[in-house]
Amino acid sequence: MRYDPIARLLLTPVDQEAPERVVRLRGLGLGERPEPALDAYAGQMAQMTGAPYAMVNFLDEERQFFAGLHTPQGGAEERVKSRDHGYCPYVVVRRKALVLEDVRDFPRFAGNALVDETGIRSYLGAPLIDRTGMALGTVCVADTEPRRWGRAGLDTIKSCAAQLMLQIHRREDGLA
Template sequence: MARQRELGLASVPDTVFDEVARTAAESTGATAAMVNLVGERGQYFVGLYGKEPSSGEPAFLGDPGRFMDMDQGFCVHVVGRKAALTLDDVFEFSRFRGNPVVDELGVRSYIGVPLIDDDGTVIGTVCAIDPAPRSESEGNSWGNQGLQVLKEARDRVLAEIGGRQKIGGVLAAADGPVMITASPGLEVLYANAWHEQLFGGVEQLGAPAPEVFPHLAPVGILAIIEHLERGGEPMVTPPIPLNGPATATIAFAAVPVRVPGQEAAVLTFGLTDTDAVTCLARAKEIAADVEDQTDAP
């Protein structure tokens, strides 16, 4: 989980990873596929795709949504062994057939590959599941072709993660505290070290900003974010006194920003001993720098 935080991976639905899951499911003929971040207390499907079965086709018994407990499913085994896992028929493996997803969700076959970052940490998986068994005799075994499809999906995910790290570099170099939240849920996507020094650390990206940073509301930051999300113009808070010299103040601006995987997002930036015009202009510059990294090949 700490490594996911360093990589800027947030536990929120992500349209880029949803598309990776869709391609993986369609290319393997699977009913569902996921890009799964495996943490310490649970699993989160940042990428998720599932198709509606046709009449008469096997179907899952339930829908877990985007979150699973650590004892559910087979991805934790992929993470633990740092190797792919192929189960054409879960019932053939005593170690796996008793997993809760078999009886509760009706998962009967599974294939998954680990997401191993450039630091050697296994941060999750790309996987596909079916409510029906597969077999070589039926000609629908996951086989080498299924593994190759998921490895290609894994490579897309890792390349995307590498590209997004450039955004973290832009925020780390900013001359004030910066936070980016998804709209409309205010989930924290990014927060630089300066921001965490002022408001506290982020254990897991993707948590709602009001919960992670309870002091945002008293200083007016939540108000200017919500104003922008309601269709208003970018705003700046009044100057806020800082601990230290009596004259030291900081103002925060909120501006829209485009980041990968999200339909809409807001960037907040704080600048010390400044006026509203300067603070807002600098926030827009940082947002533009973030978008330049997003657009870079």
């Protein structure tokens, strides 16, 4: 077998927390169905950033589920994607925000299926880390044009993640 450095770059990251995340998400009642409140939250993120796509995404062992979704088509997009589509699995495994001003500048990300299927050219995402320290998923925005997200974009997406985690914790505590 011949070594192919590009194939290595395109691998979806190994997510050893996925089984525990599934249990935690089920306990929180998240990641199984669309939620109007999370759709509204995605809409607010799109408005704040000027991005046409915004998602609240929860990941399990096999898939990603957009419990909150804003698209130019008004949410008509499919809410389930495999783990090898998009950039959120990297955010969850790395547990750090990811800024891609032009995905084509990064060999690891340029070959992702979303580039060809949806025309995504830029991405900004932050992990949703709960009070147990587990990364449950992400909040993210994306555009079909390269974008200079800059420090302001990074600060915005991190703030969105923190605010949403406060809401999830309030819900868990029965205060929502």
